[in-house]
Amino acid sequence: MTLKRRAKLRAPATSQHKNLGTHMAAFTMRKQVYAALPEGEEHRGARWMAALIIGNVILATATTLLQSVPELQPHMAANTTIPLLCGSLFLVEFCLRLWTAPECHRLWGKFPVLGKCGSYLVSFHGVIDLLVCVPMVFILAGFAATGWLSLFGVISLFKLSRYVTSLELVGTVIRNERHTLMASVLTLGLLLVVLSTCLFLIENEAQPERFKSIPHSMWWGIVTLTTVGYGDMSPVTLPGRILGGMTMLIGIGMLAMPTGIIATGFANERKRRELLQTWKIVSSLPLFKGLDANWISEISGLLRTLMVPAHVTVITKGEFSTALFFIVDGEVEIDLHPAPRRLKRGDFFGEAGLLQNKPRSATVTTVKPTRFLVLGLAEYQSLISRAPDLRRKLEETASQRTRESR
Amino acid sequence: MTLKRRAKLRAPATSQHKNLGTHMAAFTMRKQVYAALPEGEEHRGARWMAALIIGNVILATATTLLQSVPELQPHMAANTTIPLLCGSLFLVEFCLRLWTAPECHRLWGKFPVLGKCGSYLVSFHGVIDLLVCVPMVFILAGFAATGWLSLFGVISLFKLSRYVTSLELVGTVIRNERHTLMASVLTLGLLLVVLSTCLFLIENEAQPERFKSIPHSMWWGIVTLTTVGYGDMSPVTLPGRILGGMTMLIGIGMLAMPTGIIATGFANERKRRELLQTWKIVSSLPLFKGLDANWISEISGLLRTLMVPAHVTVITKGEFSTALFFIVDGEVEIDLHPAPRRLKRGDFFGEAGLLQNKPRSATVTTVKPTRFLVLGLAEYQSLISRAPDLRRKLEETASQRTRESR
Amino acid sequence: MTLKRRAKLRAPATSQHKNLGTHMAAFTMRKQVYAALPEGEEHRGARWMAALIIGNVILATATTLLQSVPELQPHMAANTTIPLLCGSLFLVEFCLRLWTAPECHRLWGKFPVLGKCGSYLVSFHGVIDLLVCVPMVFILAGFAATGWLSLFGVISLFKLSRYVTSLELVGTVIRNERHTLMASVLTLGLLLVVLSTCLFLIENEAQPERFKSIPHSMWWGIVTLTTVGYGDMSPVTLPGRILGGMTMLIGIGMLAMPTGIIATGFANERKRRELLQTWKIVSSLPLFKGLDANWISEISGLLRTLMVPAHVTVITKGEFSTALFFIVDGEVEIDLHPAPRRLKRGDFFGEAGLLQNKPRSATVTTVKPTRFLVLGLAEYQSLISRAPDLRRKLEETASQRTRESR
Amino acid sequence: MTLKRRAKLRAPATSQHKNLGTHMAAFTMRKQVYAALPEGEEHRGARWMAALIIGNVILATATTLLQSVPELQPHMAANTTIPLLCGSLFLVEFCLRLWTAPECHRLWGKFPVLGKCGSYLVSFHGVIDLLVCVPMVFILAGFAATGWLSLFGVISLFKLSRYVTSLELVGTVIRNERHTLMASVLTLGLLLVVLSTCLFLIENEAQPERFKSIPHSMWWGIVTLTTVGYGDMSPVTLPGRILGGMTMLIGIGMLAMPTGIIATGFANERKRRELLQTWKIVSSLPLFKGLDANWISEISGLLRTLMVPAHVTVITKGEFSTALFFIVDGEVEIDLHPAPRRLKRGDFFGEAGLLQNKPRSATVTTVKPTRFLVLGLAEYQSLISRAPDLRRKLEETASQRTRESR
Structure with missing residues (x-):
């Protein structure tokens, strides 16, 4: 009944020990190390490993920042222990990632010539992982890790972007809207030159x-168009101030434009994901497993959205209400005998109602405001009657499932 | 006919004197005190009580602000009457809220170990209510309520958040979007360190x-990325100004990102609430009382939205137009005999048209632009014919209601 | 065929000479003067009158602005001709508006005690119209119209808000969202006090x-939270700068919040107006004239939106395509014999196709990208067959219309 | 099967060599030159031509900027080679554009009196193309191209707006919302004068x-309302600072208003384009070619949106799933015999499934998350049965197409 729980049980097994039965020899150390290294949303890795890497990044960055403070330099500059420690940890991480690169499915096929290790080396994170090891080399060579070398220490912050999973949504939106955003940046540049x-x-x-040259004037222009307004340069003549006022108004527009574009981009991306969710919901139901896109699209069309407040009885024990409820958002409670059971986002109930017209076996109540997708019996039956081969297929799946005795 | 009016009559009775018949002993003073204390949207409390508390908060804050002005300090510092008065009122409020905590349904179940009084003590408002009493203790102990103590005086402003009910919507939106907002704050932090x-x-x-160290440079960074631009630090070299200009453009993006996220969040939350409203509307109709979620979802699907301008006749007396109109927004007037009657948001009319096919008994006209949800006779009848047990149930409800003679 | 053209012919007749036949005596001068005075969107008044009033406002404001310039004061202060001229024109306008107030339908019923002239006097525009006459009184009494008197000269700008009709949309959005906007302003105030x-x-x-007192510090707070950043006050200590940085981040949120609220408000108001438009479209069709809300809601449900690019043939002469097309946006051209005819927003064509199944008499082509609402024959006929009394009504209307021979 | 590919093949033929067979004499040099000149989105011109023009614009602008730097002036001012070179290239471009103006379809019908060359001369780009040639004239006449002449050099940047195609979307949104944006600018102006x-x-x-006069004070007003905040003028008195704080809050509103308007405008324009896309999709299908708007609107109503994740089998070889899939977004792969074939946005598959009920000939898998518009067999057949003349037409098209043996 709870798809997600099952998925959880299966998921690590799939990613870590894929093809367990067939290739026993694949249980190498490399696989275990790869499984421990945190990477992206799907493959979170070991918790202590993530904590170690994040701690190391913060330590390296903090050291770099403090080394630049003149008052602390006498104490910090001599101290090469911390930079060396951080650097060697970064180096170990880089070597491990390079070694386990063949296990990573993301790197597949981007640069087929380079192979997986090569693909890692030229990927964004590979370059960052390598660059952060540079200061250590210089320190070992006897140089002080100050000046432009400190930039390499700070760059390690980009390693953190692996762990902020919401960045992916932000990145997708910006990528989708890049042409329109580019147009507004170019417009800004054009207006900047002309107004300056x-x-x-x-x-x-x-x-x-x-205002001794146009390039100097452009510094005023960018400071004003972005509404930063340092005040180090500002017009004093009347025509200059009128033009300045117009520049500020245009600057508001330059703020409004990307905001409007990004707001629409977010709304659009959310709509796309909601559409995708409907597909996932229908195709995740055991009843509809193995149907092709055409039927799933037909069934999706029959789903009704239902939003129910908290503490409301959705179905009552003993009633003949016959529909399948899929939880899109929120939480419900089933009053089962020993202990009540909670279902969350991604779970569903009432499947039996579609197949056998028998009374409900338990009362279901919402715990939070919950959004359902509901598949009614009437719509479902009219679909089945129109499509005899779908009916045959579904009956097979159902009989198979009852034999497996959920 | 007016659901809301009835609800109003019932609502205070329910919240104040719940289970009136069964537990006569529950009419304790505690219940009455709790009913008088203002708290959240559902339980607004006594008006004079709210005015007293808000006045006290404003008085305490104003005193704290004025005490900090050097010119006024000779007069204010000596004066401990007002702080003591405010403090004792805060203390009384805190004690009353602590005493009546067992009456509050919100505190139920958050920290079962602590009990309800304990839950109040560790809740946000409980901590605030306690902290604002601190200055009084110091004043009684002979200290002046200046310096860091003045912070406690100002904190009392947080007590006001109990009364701004729209804050709940703002809070929900921020909570829903917290991951994406966090990602944009982290991106800002990362860019801040690297650019600085x-x-x-x-x-x-x-x-x-x-620009004597990276931390100093970060002050410039945050001032520029947020487009505040004090002007106390600004680049003067050409490469510095080019990087500064790029920082400002990124700063515009940093403004656009949360704005876009929040705008989408508001649109989404509004959509969720509209979906919830449909459920509330259908389940609030006496005709459909007691139906479970499946049927309510079926009936919701039959509703049509209709937007009508002001001063338009919706139904005419004597006509056979047969539909149920539910007011989502706006106002209508029924021309009844002694005086016309106005129906507002949450009311409905035309219920009889669904059950008995008899002419309308009164003309209904819109007063403002009004949005209706309309349940047509044809759709309603096709639903009923498909579902015989729904029909039986509705007929029972209807006959019961006519016996009760609305 | 063009509803709008007819409406234009009827509209001025209705507002100017209402009840022409019954009250011949009502052709007083007052009505004519009222018709000439510009007022709001529906009643635009005479063009030269609007130009005169707007010119007068600009002249009065410009005079006030220039009088304040010290270099110009010797020449301007003595010159009382222009202020007197503007003032007397304002006075004449005020008197005319007061005199013609009984003609204005907007003022009806707001303050029934005061009557219409009284309602005008206490309305926003009435107060403004009166206040702008104040400087003249002082000038006639021998005072110079400088100092605080100049505020009255500037206030005349508010008279212009009568002519900016889009302000109504902006105003509606702000009014709808006032609770949420208020909540964000209150949050700003609360944070301002605590952070300062x-x-x-x-x-x-x-x-x-x-930073000599909390009120002084609050000036820094508001300057920073709104991202204005004058730079006259800024923190210099490390903890102060950390708190300052946090204040700026909160400031970005304070910018994002109202923007998000207003963006959602605009989207919502637009949706409401689109819903209203559907009603207007259906009820404006001669065929459906006089139907009540229930039927109009039924017919609205049958309309399909169709967006067609420019230069596309919508219907071809001689074909049997049978649907009614209503233009929501854009423009089409009908190739009639002597000269082609253009239909715009609000017009419709193909009405005959619904009633008589005969070939199209002319080809219709889009000139711009055009959005239609289409009422198909099939849907229309299924509606009519379900509702015999609607059929009877429509046939009556149709036969009546053919008798009137469009 | 790939509409787009065909369109590509046809498109240049249409625009370059229109009416090839009929007017052989039209193969003049003018047509070839026009085809090489880049212009707008539809007619991109020759790549090297665009590179030459863009390079020339950048060279001219850079020269102008550098000439203004005092340190560089001794070297730059004497050097007239680059300005003359740029100027002569601009002049050649202008002459070519003027000569080929009769080939341009955009200029048709705007100013019928002037003819096409005249229309080009008074169009925005025509004026810009002419103005950028001005400095050359002065240099040839012996003047230095400094001072106000440098503005003409910078203006050449506007020529680039021809190549940023996303500007068209931004422009459309601003044009659609111009009334509301104007209202907020006017409100800003009104508040600016009154607050100052x-x-x-x-x-x-x-x-x-x-603050020596109202116009001086208005400089403070605009700097504060747009949240630029130079800090050259700021209030110091208590009432002045309270008013200043209010001005800043209003300034936030002034930022929020256009942003909200533009965000809604973008969302609206996107919706319009999506509606338009549905029309384009249906009318681009060979099966439905030549149907008029009424039927296309009917068919559009039958389409279902389906969003499918990456790496999912949409249809399986040998199955009887019968629907037509149109790709709105994304990419799919058909496993054909020699090499798999990829279909992208604008392509469709499964057309045969609607006409002949035979098994699928190939498996189709998504490569990226893909959005389809699906036309199901059941809906399609019910439409055809209702409309016998549509059936006849479609059968004719189908038999014709099979004869042409795709």
């Missing part, structure tokens, strides 16, 4: 020191 | 006083 | 001159 | 040098 030239021509006489 | 390090390396030579 | 108090406690020692 | 007047009256005494 005009202001240079107007203000040059009054403030020859500040 | 770069600018430090570029500008350190030109302005060693201002 | 903290920064005062932190920075007071380091900069006792700048 | 108030602050002038308050602050004039305390800072007579800074």
